[in-house]
Amino acid sequence: MIARGDDLLARIEPRPTGTPDIGFGVYVHWPFCAQKCPYCDFNSHVRHGGVDEAAFLAAIRKELAANARLTPGRTVTSVFFGGGTPSLMAPGTVGAVLEAIAGHWAVADDAEITLEANPSSVEASRFRGYRDAGVNRVSLGVQALNDPDLKFLGRLHDVDQALGAVKLARDTFPRLSFDLIYARPGQSVEAWSAELRQAIGYAADHLSLYQLTIEPDTAFARLHEAGKLIVPDADEAAALYEATQEITAAAGLPAYEISNHAAPGAESQHNLLYWRYGEYIGVGAGAHGRIVLGPKGERLATVTERNPETWAARAVENGNAVIEVESIFGETAGDEMLLMGLRLTEGIDIARYQAIAGRRFDEKRIADLLHHGMIEVLPSGRIRTTPSGAFVLDAVVADLAA
Incomplete structure (x- = not known):
């Protein structure tokens, strides 16, 4: 059953269950980017006039409080700042969010605190600020290691900036991951293999490697429909995927998930929480959550308002900006798992x-x-x-x- 209304969380009774054997996570969505990438279907928005961070911080605090009421007694094992481009946030804003989280729940001593960053929006002082605020893992959206493909993908950085950001992250944070997109138009197995080996030379202990997919309602989708963008066919994509698995495994970064590769023990704990069907809350515009509210694993699925300004106003006025809740149990929960x-x-x-x-x-x-x-x-x-x-x-x- 899906419900919609003004304050849907007010009707929900809290229960001290959760998934303590898997963990409890907090996802914070920062929906702003400097530019919308042509392949991206995430809930991200460009605001050339700037963003009122204080207003959005106030809204995040409201939603954290609303979710805390439903999840008493949990211990936070991971926090993930996703987006959008969270590295556009001031370090002080990140620190204030983490302080609010610690004010509502116990936080594990070894909690993983990840922040996504784009190479074009980082500098030494900001990285030091994030580290001082409590971030201990950064995920960089590198996406490619050649300038023509970075331009094709709509990225604002070049290869030199990307590698500079990787080095800076390695010098600042205990843990680092970065993303690459493959199966790009005209990309051969040989070219991708060389690029991947180069990336492994810079990687610390984790890589996220995604095949380019044409998502609906994106700029790439319109080009694809017009016949102006041709991606590798199924056989070519399979060959690229197989090469990816072989090269990463040989380098000591085997796949632990379809698109994620890590040295043993360096897996993303927050993403493992999702894939192991654990419990997490989602705050911010368009965020999703899964809160366990029953002894047999019944879950409350939450979805917040997608428009950032509408989300912020609704969260401050109502205490949260959840616009949809669904009770998930039985075979539906099993299918998700x-x-x-x-x-x-x-x-x-x-x-x-x-x-x-x-x-x-x-x-x-x-x-x-x-x-x-x-x-x-x-x-x-x-x-x-x-x-x-x-x-x-x-x-x-x-x-x-x-």
Whole structure:
């Protein structure tokens, strides 16, 4: 059931359950960018007249308080500042958000605090400010390591700026990750392999490597529909994906999730929280949350207002800007768990799936997927996709969920 109204959270009764074995996360969405990238379908906006950070901070504080009422007794294990471009925020704003979080919940001593940053919006003083505020992990949107492709992707930085930002991040933060986009038009396996090996030379212990996809309602979608942008076909994309897995594994950065690679122990704890179907709140314009409110894993899915200014006004006036809540339980929750958990190389725990979904897997479908090499059952009792299954994940999930 989906509900909409003025203050939907006021009707919800708090319960001290959660997912303490997996963790509890806080996602903070900063929806502003210096420029909208042509491939991006995230809730990001450009405000050439500037942003009233004090007003948005006040709204974030309101939403944190509203979510804290529903989640008593939790311990925050991760905080993620996403966007948009959170590195456009003043370090003092980031620090104030972290102080507000610590005022509502206990924060684990080893909590992972991540901030996304673009190479074009960083400088030494800001990075030191973020570190002093409590950020201990940065994720850089590098996206490519050649200037023509950076221009094609709409990025405001060049390769020299990107590598300078990587070095600065390595010198400032205990942990670093950066993103690259591959399967770009005309990109060969040989060219991508060389670029990836170059990236690994600069990476610390984590890389996020995403295939370029054409998302609806983006500038790239319009070009693609007009026949002016041609991306690699399925066979070419599969070859690029296979090369990615082989090169990263050989370099000690194997995939732990379809698009994420890390040295053992350096995985993103916040993203693992999502993929392991843990509990997290989402504050900021267009943020999503999953709050556990029942002993069998029933979840309250929350969605906030997408327009930044409308979101801020609504949050200050109502105490939160949640515009949609949905109770997720049974097979619907099980389907979500499958969709998230089968992205991981560790797979999912079958017993936990059955407890959340209230159903068992169809043995004939399991046997068929095993026969075709799409999944494997581990000695621990977990189930995961094979490399072939991971490449057609949606089909595997649909088969298991049927």
